Amino acid sequence: MARHDSNTIIKFADDTTVVGLITNNDETAYREEVRDLAVWGKDNNLSLNVVKTKEMIVDYRKRRTEHAPILIDGAVVEQVESFKFLGVHITNKLEWTKQTNTVVKRARQSLFPLRRLKRFGMGPQILKKLYSCTIETGCITVWYGNCSASDRKALQRVVRTAQYITGAKLPAIQDLYTRRYQRKALRIVTDSSHPCHRLFSLLPHGKQYRSDKSRSKR
Known part of the structure; x- marks a missing residue:
């Protein structure tokens, strides 16, 4: 659990990520969080692999300032x-x-086995299932919504090629994204313990959810 409200610690298996919101150029809370994590690791006989540890700074200000690097055990x-x-x-x-x-590169590589299996006489329905298992993209709810038009066209071209190979009707990338996005949103709404649950709030009439307004697509 993060020590400061401006930070979030995300853990998955042996992967740990610290996300910090820096306001008014005050990095104190963020740096303390990283230091505390390193200390906790030492106290529990765990060591952070500094070589594999990376820091990424998202800063959209017109005048970006230099950020001093993070140090872990002096590295x-x-x-x-x-x-x-x-x-x-x-x-x-x-x-x-x-x-x-x-995603496009990986999907194109997966098209070759589909072509081979079709030549061996495999039917459209089985080919379609193989397509769903090997080519349909994972985590699409995370990134597809903000893809550029050219990126979406590149993805859809792969779908059209796969549809030609399998001989079966395949869902468009946009439809796949919409279906998974709605399913993910429903799970978040019904799970009060989910970190994003608080982002969903009903309008006064109780029939629709409030849409947060923003000044940019980000």
Whole structure:
């Protein structure tokens, strides 16, 4: 659990991420959180791999300032422009071209086995199931909503190619995203312990959820 309200600690298996909100250039809480995590690790006979540890700074100000690097046990943590978090490539601009390029490349490689299996006489329904298992993208609810038009077209071209190979009707990427997004939102709404549960609030009439307004797509 994070010590400061401006920080969040995300843990998954042996992967730990510290997310800090820095306001008015005051990094004290964020740096204390990282230091406390390193101390906790030592106290519990665990050591952080500084070589694999990365720091990414998201800063949209016109006048960006230099950020002093984080130190763990005297070693400098590398600052990067992007990193792979639980299979998703995140950049400090919150753009998703790198992620979509990776997905497209992996999907195109998976098209070859589909072609081979079709030549061996496998039917459309089985090919469709194989497509769903190997090509349909994971974590699409995280990144697809903010993809550029060109990235979406590249993804959809893969779907059209797979549809031609399998001979079966395949869902468009947009439809796949919408279905999974709605399913994810429903789980969050019904789970009061979910960190994003508080983001969903009903309007006074109780029939629709409030839509948060923002000045930019981010």
